[in-house]
Amino acid sequence: MKAVQIVELSGPREALRVTDVPEPKAEHPATPGRGVVVEVKAAGVSFPELLQTRGQYQVKPELPFVPGSEVGGVVRSAPDGAGVKAGDRVAAFCMLGGWAEVAVAPEFFAFKLPDELDFAQGAGLVLNYHTAYFSLTTRGRLARGETVLVHGAAGGVGTATLQIARGLGARTIAVVSSEEKERVAREAGAEEVLRSDGPWKDQAKELSGGGVDVVVDPVGGDRFTDSLRSLREGGRVVVVGFTGGSIPEVRVNRLLLNNTEVIGAGWGAYVMSKPDVNREIGQAIDRLTAEGSIRPVVGARFPLEAAADALELLEGRGATGKVVLEVS
Ligand SMILES: NC(=O)c1ccc[n+]([C@@H]2O[C@H](COP(=O)([O-])OP(=O)(O)OC[C@H]3O[C@@H](n4cnc5c(N)ncnc54)[C@H](OP(=O)(O)O)[C@@H]3O)[C@@H](O)[C@H]2O)c1
Numbered sequence: 259m260k261a262v263q264i265v266e267l268s269g270p271r272e273a274l275r276v277t278d279v280p281e282p283k284a285e286h287p288a289t290p291g292r293g294v295v296v297e298v299k300a301a302g303v304s305f306p307e308l309l310q311t312r313g314q315y316q317v318k319p320e321l322p323f324v325p326g327s328e329v330g331g332v333v334r335s336a337p338d339g340a341g342v343k344a345g346d347r348v349a350a351f352c353m354l355g356g357w358a359e360v361a362v363a364p365e366f367f368a369f370k371l372p373d374e375l376d377f378a379q380g381a382g383l384v385l386n387y388h389t390a391y392f393s394l395t396t397r398g399r400l401a402r403g404e405t406v407l408v409h410g411a412a413g414g415v416g417t418a419t420l421q422i423a424r425g426l427g428a429r430t431i432a433v434v435s436s437e438e439k440e441r442v443a444r445e446a447g448a449e450e451v452l453r454s455d456g457p458w459k460d461q462a463k464e465l466s467g468g469g470v471d472v473v474v475d476p477v478g479g480d481r482f483t484d485s486l487r488s489l490r491e492g493g494r495v496v497v498v499g500f501t502g503g504s505i506p507e508v509r510v511n512r513l514l515l516n517n518t519e520v521i522g523a524g525w526g527a528y529v530m531s532k533p534d535v536n537r538e539i540g541q542a543i544d545r546l547t548a549e550g551s552i553r554p555v556v557g558a559r560f561p562l563e564a565a566a567d568a569l570e571l572l573e574g575r576g577a578t579g580k581v582v583l584e585v586s
Pocket residue numbers: 304305306385386389409410411412413414415416433434435436439454476477497498499500501502503523524525526572573574575577578579
């Protein structure tokens with residue numbers, strides 16, 4: 259089958275090779291002897307793959323390997339007792355191996371793709387939307403009527419967080435860096451959009467009548483202290499990622515003075531050993547999709563052979579929504 263491999267750790271342009279490899283067996287390392295085999299129609303592109311081309315991601319498979327954490331496609335085979343069967347359209351999180359014509363996912367990470375969504379949207383459903391739901395609810399304890407501020411709001415996690423927050427009855431404030439991203443954030447459900455290079459902290463406090471309840475932060479870096487300052491009493495900053503490049507440090511006296519919290523949200527590590535939690539999140543995502551709240555934003559599509567271009571778009575801060583490789 260055709261696939262893209264990472265063959266060396268020299269960054270997106272040099273590290274990737276389009277090649278022919280044997281099809282995978284019907285088993286996944288997370289579920290030895292069992293696995294859902296998917297004929298891949300579209301594969302998601304995300305930050306971990308960019309880091310993997312430089313050996314900077316926490317998971318460091320032996321070279322060469324096929325990257326690609328998630329796909330939209332059609333089930334070729336599934337073990338007895340799996341929630342999906344041959345012929346089903348699915349959104350599947352395979353962790354690795356997605357940038358190929360055939361991929362394998364653990365059954366607890368293979369979800370029937372709602373009729374409302376196409377394969378490219380399916381390739382952007384699991385990582386971003388499950389993370390967003392987990393960050394807002396399980397970790398952020400979001401309540402209906404609360405105000406959520408979302409950094410990197412036009413990105414993959416950002417657009418997912420806006421859609422889910424709206425679907426859960428929250429008010430939404432987006433922070434973005436450009437006019438084009440402002441448009442994307444509004445389409446994803448932002449009621450207010452602020453610029454990351456402007457006085458967003460003061461504007462957010464004013465718009466929310468004294469401070470926001472939850473900040474979802476996939477960006478990190480310098481803006482973190484202002485995120486804490488933008489909270490109302492009892493507010494929570496949920497730490498999701500560090501696309502801004504640096505990992506912020508917190509002076510914890512700020513938390514004490516204002517009775518606020520900083521909460522980590524590591525979706526993959528949390529749900530990996532909890533099939534029931536995955537099913538519950540999957541059901542919530544289905545419900546929000548049926549209600550019309552969830553519609554993954556596919557900002558760019560590339561052929562599989564142009565995976566390097568897709569990674570460079572992410573790296574150059576040019577991506578909006580989900581970047582997708584069209585496989586077949
Ligand atoms: N914790 C978890 O479980 C979990 C799960 C999934 C993803 N993540 C992490 O979440 C982060 C966001 O992922 P994503 O897929 O949403 O990425 P994305 O689509 O590329 O969006 C990231 C946003 O970060 C902002 N940004 C600020 N400085 C940047 C820089 N120097 N380079 C690139 N972007 C920059 C950009 O928004 P502006 O230009 O508007 O500032 C961009 O839209 C990643 O670090 C990812 O690893 C974590």
